[in-house]
Amino acid sequence: MPQFADRVAKAQRSFIREILKVTADPSVISFAGGLPNPASFPVPEIAAAAAKVLHESGPSALQYSTTEGYLPLRQWIADRYKRRMDMDVSPDEILITTGSQQALDLVGKVIVNAGDTVVMEKPGYLGAIQAFTIFRPSWRSVPLENDGPDLETLDKALDGSKLFYAVTSFQNPSGLSYSEEKRAAVAELLHRHDTFFLEDDPYGELRFKGQTLPPVYKQRPEHSMLLGTFSKVAAPGFRLGWIVAKGEIMDRLVIAKQAADLHTGSLDQMVVHRFLADNDFEAHVARIRELYGNQCRVMQDAIAKHFPKNVHVTEPEGGMFLWVTLPEGASATELLRRSVERKVAFVPGAAFFVDGTGENTLRLNYSNADAKTIDEGIKRLAACMEACQGA
Amino acid sequence: MPQFADRVAKAQRSFIREILKVTADPSVISFAGGLPNPASFPVPEIAAAAAKVLHESGPSALQYSTTEGYLPLRQWIADRYKRRMDMDVSPDEILITTGSQQALDLVGKVIVNAGDTVVMEKPGYLGAIQAFTIFRPSWRSVPLENDGPDLETLDKALDGSKLFYAVTSFQNPSGLSYSEEKRAAVAELLHRHDTFFLEDDPYGELRFKGQTLPPVYKQRPEHSMLLGTFSKVAAPGFRLGWIVAKGEIMDRLVIAKQAADLHTGSLDQMVVHRFLADNDFEAHVARIRELYGNQCRVMQDAIAKHFPKNVHVTEPEGGMFLWVTLPEGASATELLRRSVERKVAFVPGAAFFVDGTGENTLRLNYSNADAKTIDEGIKRLAACMEACQGA
Numbered sequence: 001m002p003q004f005a006d007r008v009a010k011a012q013r014s015f016i017r018e019i020l021k022v023t024a025d026p027s028v029i030s031f032a033g034g035l036p037n038p039a040s041f042p043v044p045e046i047a048a049a050a051a052k053v054l055h056e057s058g059p060s061a062l063q064y065s066t067t068e069g070y071l072p073l074r075q076w077i078a079d080r081y082k083r084r085m086d087m088d089v090s091p092d093e094i095l096i097t098t099g100s101q102q103a104l105d106l107v108g109k110v111i112v113n114a115g116d117t118v119v120m121e122k123p124g125y126l127g128a129i130q131a132f133t134i135f136r137p138s139w140r141s142v143p144l145e146n147d148g149p150d151l152e153t154l155d156k157a158l159d160g161s162k163l164f165y166a167v168t169s170f171q172n173p174s175g176l177s178y179s180e181e182k183r184a185a186v187a188e189l190l191h192r193h194d195t196f197f198l199e200d201d202p203y204g205e206l207r208f209k210g211q212t213l214p215p216v217y218k219q220r221p222e223h224s225m226l227l228g229t230f231s232k233v234a235a236p237g238f239r240l241g242w243i244v245a246k247g248e249i250m251d252r253l254v255i256a257k258q259a260a261d262l263h264t265g266s267l268d269q270m271v272v273h274r275f276l277a278d279n280d281f282e283a284h285v286a287r288i289r290e291l292y293g294n295q296c297r298v299m300q301d302a303i304a305k306h307f308p309k310n311v312h313v314t315e316p317e318g319g320m321f322l323w324v325t326l327p328e329g330a331s332a333t334e335l336l337r338r339s340v341e342r343k344v345a346f347v348p349g350a351a352f353f354v355d356g357t358g359e360n361t362l363r364l365n366y367s368n369a370d371a372k373t374i375d376e377g378i379k380r381l382a383a384c385m386e387a388c389q390g391a
Numbered sequence: 392m393p394q395f396a397d398r399v400a401k402a403q404r405s406f407i408r409e410i411l412k413v414t415a416d417p418s419v420i421s422f423a424g425g426l427p428n429p430a431s432f433p434v435p436e437i438a439a440a441a442a443k444v445l446h447e448s449g450p451s452a453l454q455y456s457t458t459e460g461y462l463p464l465r466q467w468i469a470d471r472y473k474r475r476m477d478m479d480v481s482p483d484e485i486l487i488t489t490g491s492q493q494a495l496d497l498v499g500k501v502i503v504n505a506g507d508t509v510v511m512e513k514p515g516y517l518g519a520i521q522a523f524t525i526f527r528p529s530w531r532s533v534p535l536e537n538d539g540p541d542l543e544t545l546d547k548a549l550d551g552s553k554l555f556y557a558v559t560s561f562q563n564p565s566g567l568s569y570s571e572e573k574r575a576a577v578a579e580l581l582h583r584h585d586t587f588f589l590e591d592d593p594y595g596e597l598r599f600k601g602q603t604l605p606p607v608y609k610q611r612p613e614h615s616m617l618l619g620t621f622s623k624v625a626a627p628g629f630r631l632g633w634i635v636a637k638g639e640i641m642d643r644l645v646i647a648k649q650a651a652d653l654h655t656g657s658l659d660q661m662v663v664h665r666f667l668a669d670n671d672f673e674a675h676v677a678r679i680r681e682l683y684g685n686q687c688r689v690m691q692d693a694i695a696k697h698f699p700k701n702v703h704v705t706e707p708e709g710g711m712f713l714w715v716t717l718p719e720g721a722s723a724t725e726l727l728r729r730s731v732e733r734k735v736a737f738v739p740g741a742a743f744f745v746d747g748t749g750e751n752t753l754r755l756n757y758s759n760a761d762a763k764t765i766d767e768g769i770k771r772l773a774a775c776m777e778a779c780q781g782a
Contacts, residue, residue, distance in 0.1 A: 001639075002553060002585050002614060005504045005526070008643045035455055043449035050441045058434035062626035064426055098489050098630070102652040109525060113396045130650040134500060135396070162393060194393050223393060235453035237657030239489070248392075252399045259399075259521045261493040265656055266628030 007134045019336075023345050029377035031364040032345040034172060034320060037295075038368075040288045041235045042275065049274035053267065061267045067258045069096025069242070070269035076276050077228065077242055085214040093246055095253055098264045100202055100229040100241030104131035106260065107163075107225060107243070110252045111196050112137050116162035121149060123323070123352035123361065125172045125200065128165050137162070139354035144174055146314075148182030151189065158193040168216055170203040170319025173352045173363035177317060180213055187219035196249075197224040202241075205233050205285050207318035208293030221246060225253075230272055232320075233285050238268045292320060292367050295374060299366040302375045306382035308389060320367040323349070325360060330388060332362040339384045344377045398525045414736050420768035422755040423736040425563060425711060428686075429759075431679045432626045433666065440665035444658065452658045458649045460487025460633070461660035467667050468619065468633055476605040484637055486644055489655045491593060491620040491632030495522035497651060498554075498616060498634070501643045502587050503528050507553035512540060514714070514743035514752065516563045516591065519556050528553075530745035535565055537705075539573030542580065549584040559607055561594040561710025564743045564754035568708060571604055578610035587640075588615040593632075596624050596676050598709035599684030612637060616644075621663055623711075624676050629659045683711065683758050686765060690757040693766045697773035699780060711758040714740070716751060721779060723753040729775045735768045 023030040053061050068074070074091035081087040097103040104127060112118060112135040120129065122141035140157040142149045149166070158164060166186070168178040178186065190197050199217045217226035229241035243253060257263070299322060303313055312325040326332060332348035339345065349361025366374060414421040444452050459465070465482035472478040488494040495518060503509060505527040511520065513532035531548040533540045540557070549555060557577070559569040569577065581588050590608045608617035620632035634644055648654070690713060694704055703716040717723060723739035730736065740752025757765060 002502075002587050004639075004643060005500065005502050005507075008501050008647050033455075038450035038454055041450050041453045043445060043453065046453065047442060047445040047449070050445065051438060054434060054438040054441065058438070059429035059432050062432045062434065062437065062628040063429055064424075064622075064627045098652040098656075101650070105651045109396065110399050111393075111396050116396075127650075127653070134647065134650055196393050231455075236455045237453040239652060239654070239656045248395075252395060256399050256525065259492070259518075259525055260496045260651070261489040261630060262518070263630070265489075265630045265659055268656055268659065 007136065019345060019347065022340050028340070028343045028345055029369065029373055029380070030345045031366070031369070031377060032347050033365055033368060035365070035368045036232050036236060036320070037291060040291060042279065042284060045275050045279050046235070046271065049271045049278060050267075052278075053270045053274050057270065061270045063266060065263050065266040067254055067263045069094070069264060070266070070273060073269050073273040074242070076273060084212060085218065087214060087218050089244055093244055093250060095243045095245070095250060095257060096264045096269060097241045097243055097257065098261055099231065099236070099239040100200065100227045101127055101131065102260065103227045103241055103243045104128050105134070106253050106256045107198055108132045108135040109256045110249070111163050113162075117160060119154070119157045119161045119164040120354050121166055121171065122355070123173050123349055123358060124165070124354065125167055126351050128200070129352070129354060132165070141354050144171065144176050146176060148176070148178035149186065151182070151185050154186070155189055158189060158195050161193070161195050163196045163198060164190070165198045165200065166216070167200045167202070169201055169213070170206060170316050170321070172203070172319070173321055173347070173349065174323040175314045175316030175319055175321045176323070178213070178216070183213060183216050184219065187216050190216070190220045190224070195223070198227070199224065200227045202227070202229045202232055203319035206289055206292055206320070208289045208296065209317035217244065223249070225249060233288065234272055234275060238265075238272055240264065240268055240272055289318070292318075295366045295369070295371065296322070298371045298374045299364065299378060302378035306379050308382070308385050311385060320365055322364045322366060324362045324364060326362070326385070327389070328360060330360045332360060335362070335384055335388050338387060339381055342380045342384060344380045344384070346381070398527065413731050419731070419734045419736055420760065420764055420771070421736045422757070422760070422768060423738050424759060425756055426759045427623050427627060427711070428682060431682060433670065433675060436666055436670050437626070437662065440662045440669060443669075444661045444665050448661065452661045454657060456654050456657040458645055458654045460485070460655060461657070461664060464660050464664040465633070467664060475603060476609065478605060478609050480635055484635055484641060486634045486636070486641060486648060487655045487660060488632045488634055488648065489652055490622065490627070490630040491591065491618045492518055492522065493651065494618045494632055494634045495519050496525070497644050497647045498589055499523045499526040500647045501640070502554050504553075508551060510545070510548045510552045510555040510586075511745050512557055512562065513746070514564050514740055514749060515556070515745065516558055517742050519591070520743070520745060523556070532745050535562065535567050537567060539567070539569035540577065542573070542576050545577065546580055549580060549586050552584070552586050554587045554589060555581070556589045556591065557607070558591045558593070560592055560604070561597060561707050561712070563594070563710070564712055564738070564740065565714040566705045566707030566710055566712045567714070569604070569607070574604060574607050575610065578607050581607070581611045581615070586614070589618070590615065591618045593618070593620045593623055594710035597680055597683055597711070599680045599687065600708035608635065614640070616640060624679065625663055625666060629656075629663055631655065631659055631663055680709070683709075686757045686760070686762065687713070689762045689765045690755065690769060693769035697770050699773070699776055702776060711756055713755045713757060715753045715755060717753070717776070718780070719751060721751045723751060726753070726775055726779050729778060730772055733771045733775060735771045735775070737772070
């Protein structure tokens, strides 16, 4: 057999697949996925938008279109940055991508040579680790504190690095956010280092506590890229995300995008734009915020009641995840083995660490289960923790 | 400014963009694009399919789904291979991609290390050249004859190569097809060389003359991949293609796909499947074949009447393109400069050659213009040729 390229190893996806197999059983309570709640999907509004687009501009909605993306959609995104965060972004600085996962792939392609240093948060987003791994970087990672990264470690890590990747609001997997002070400090550090910065913001709209904070990108747009997505505020099945970037960075991303899939689906872009234009988006997002805020509170209450006291859990102000740290020496993989027997699943944290640590951590998703199920699942998980600690 | 990766050069897309700018002017007759005729798009049928899918399974059509793709769609594709070409393909051997351009990117990622030899047809498909260029191969190319590649050159080129990429039916850009004999001979050569084989078949359904021929893949599935797409038989705006492959090749492609965009749009896959299931696909494709067959004939007739006799043109049995070879020493770039003044555009052939030759060639698309426009465009182009030859 001829030799494969070095980029893609054979066994990489097996662990996640095993978890997915378990959660396919409907009797299993799953806190494992990162799925938005389908109850939040605007199905009738999307159906109306699709009918309207196909009626009004059928052939052009089904034809090839430009690599950069559908201009009215890019304009909508630019307008929203202005409205929400007083950011001046031109539609020319927005490239529509096939979900923000594709944005990670494009940025990796355009920026990361084999051996280049990529700085990740610790823990860091698994999808980004998978996307960048293809381009064979060296990793450094910077511990997240409750209000953002440890600045001293970040300063050292940025030195001589090629790219810093950060999810600054309601991070996946930790649920943590950068405070206003940390955002300013990170921008300041980036100004002192000759490093590309990639800020991923899939959850920013899902804040159910505290004040909206503008992205770090606003303070350091040069050599930086900002990602967004409609997956959490409209629906993920469209695979619609975007990259904000300027000048030569954007030029190269567009070339890479053209080689990757020519352009993102024309009909999807026009339908989502129609949905946004014809409906009260603010009210729609407010409903999702309320839903997830409630579900987060239910999970936090159940945790306070049932988890052993030596287990630490983060307190997110938005997003879809809680992050659990078991006592030193405990194993979340072992806990999963037991909890699956009791029909509860989660993602063990080690997959989110590029330095081989994190065995005593795990991620819980609260967006995709109702209150009763969340309460029951946490109770079962707590019992497994007690059993593990007793063993 | 920090350094970009070596993969994506800055100026790569400029030439094609210049052509696109010209053809955006509606007074220009464009034979430049590779666009299906929008008159062939089944708009009302797609609208009905979208309404039905959203009504019957709205939330799941909008949710994340599996990387491999929507199973009923993969089953439909497998069934069609059986029906059309008596090929046994299991749905497990089909990966849905975001257009077949993405398939090219995934195959490049999984197979091509920097410096590996990729064998292309001469001329070769530009989208594949762009996709593979990202992975920095060494190129070899094999001239196409009227019935397929020059076998002696192919035999030498395959020696020590990593990947052979071929469009075996109604090739883009040449319109040429591999004969039954050449298909067998190519399979035989591949059996003797330890090389991956990637067969791209976007146009196979669009045969308006002669007999359907099974892909080379059928005779040499091991170490091979076969691509297909709905862009030419349903609509390109969906960005729906697929890869047929087995075993470890498929495993690695799925890992690469997950890192590239998680999965292809759920709604798009379900809508196209609904369209295929609820309509007479055979009759739909027959109408496209008849349309393109007529348009091809109109272009051939106009060429026979107007082009100088020392200009050679291919005679396709299907697909969307004619390939023109000007006399030795003539320049298609120079011809384009003149023809744009007379408001006709085409793609100069040099972009389809990886060895720097092809300056006296050009590609004409006949799928996306009506008979009267085709006739007028060819007349104008012929006048430019005469002027060039006289100069």
